[in-house]
Amino acid sequence: MCQAAIYPGTFDPVTNGHIDLIKRAHEIFSEVIVAVAANPSKKPLFDIKERVAMLKKATAGLKGVEVVDFDGLVVDFARKQKSKVLVRGIRMISDFEYEFQMALTNRKIAGDVETIFLMPHESYSYLSSKLLKETASLGADLSSFVPDFVEKALKEKLSAKK
DSSP, X not given: OBOOEEEEEOOTTOOHHHHHHHHHHHHHBXXXXXXXXXXXXXXXXXXXXXXXXXXXXXXXXXXXXXXXXXXXXXXXXXXXXXXXXXXXXXXXXXXXXXXXXXXXXXXXXXXXXXXXEEOOOGGGTTOOHHHHHHHHHTTOOOTTTSXXXXXXXXXXXXXXXX
């Protein structure tokens, strides 16, 4: 096994695709630090504490997986954690351009931190938190896309916003 890896994201909310990537990363790295970005510019539906709590619950059975929040540059966070590896997921080719641009920018800022890309299982390749929030707002059954407690929290949060 290799050193610890950082899997950063907004996770608003966590999906089965995210969980799949955490498990895949954990097969490669002895420790995976799931770094939940504050990222207020994305205007998340769930606050940082809620997102961290959902991820902790979703990964509770995975030894060697830690969930923490962070604010600022992910490469600075990686250095503080003494990690040289960022894990990013690529679902579709449309993700690649953005992720590649971000990886090259991070490399320019912090040449000692590498980005590796993992693909989720094909059954999750089309999933996104944004899409799930939209479908949940229309009353869709999300049971095959997110853990049950996430579906419940998502529907409660959306109904409170109405």
